[in-house]
Amino acid sequence: MIAKIGRSGNLYGALAYNQLKVENENGQILFANKMIETANGHYSVAQLAQSFAPYLIANRNTEKHTLHISLNPTPNDKVSDDKFREMAEQYMREMGYSEQPFVVFKHTDIDRSHIHIVSVCVDEEGKKISDKFEKMRSMNICRELEKQHGLIPATDKEHKQNEKIFR
Template sequence: MIAKITRGSRAGDIGAYLHGPGKANEHVYYDATGEKHSGGQVIGSNIGAEGQTDPARWVPELRAAQQTRPEITKSVWQASLRNTANDRVLSNDEWAEVAQSFAEKMGFENHPWVAVRHGADHVHIVVSRVDYEGNVWHGRNDRRQAQTVCQQLERAHGLEVAARRKTGPKRTVTQVRTVQRRKAALSTLRRPAVAEARSRPPGQDEARPRPVERTREEQQKAVREAVAKKLAARKAMTVAERSRSETLPDTTPRPGRGPRR
């Protein structure tokens, strides 16, 4: 099960999309009993909206909660839960259980939410990040949390474990370069040992004692020292070039003056 998360500000626009036929009738589907549906249907909620096919029946509830904190931007949180292609088609009751568990594990017990199904393999859970008392659900690391919850739901409902992407923050350019320098320094430390091992005749390894392996802390310390030496050498080279440029005589010819005789 994969969770795709988005945030928005207009609950009415999201409701109109979920209950409509879609841009290319992609919201027309057949459920587990073979019944055809066109547009979304609420199959679970905590505001008594089950069975509704009109967003006007539940959107005002989300708006009422949003109005308690109008300064909060993107106060509508939406997650699309999708099964893998090899999973069975879940019934509305099964999807309702999945949505209920997902909402509770994500921390939406006191926030108005609805689960709209408009496809055979997925549902949309729409939540107001602001509850009726003005409390805000901030949802830090919500994508990582949603993946963890999906894994729990897969095990609980006997669904196939879906492949997942990494959700950690991307490294900055400085972090990437630091990692590259450390790897280069580590490879420099290992290169002489590898060359020495290759130059030994066969059978010599058994006669000579094996070197003591470094601990992880010792390796990290050696890498830091090697990186520091490289940076110091580069800095010294820069200072030397700067001092050299300052001590060189100025040989630029000046206008109006010829060479001395």
């Protein structure tokens, strides 16, 4: 499994991209952590963004406050929604983001189902969450998730080939 971590200053753009997949029936929201719930379980981009507002207001200095992560198993890995939820929660916990609001979207628009996680990298007090050694930590977590969930391991060669795909 390969993780791609993106950072930007455009929370609305990350949410809109993923919500468009949901609206076009090429995706769904699998899980929401510390998000404001809606009466019917459906969300608009504005409703999703509202959950992140207090975090962004607490720290106006961090320019790239939005975290947009994709977790990408191989096309041969068949991952259930429950397993995707479990993997997303574990990934965010081990990366240090379990106390953050985040929303997990499943995309089904290409030959492999994969998930996108949108969050912010500033905590409730406005402190930026450390991204020290983020790529190495992420790779180690992905290897552990592969073992725990019986996924096909990604090799270094596959990582380099897939990096081109995700640019």
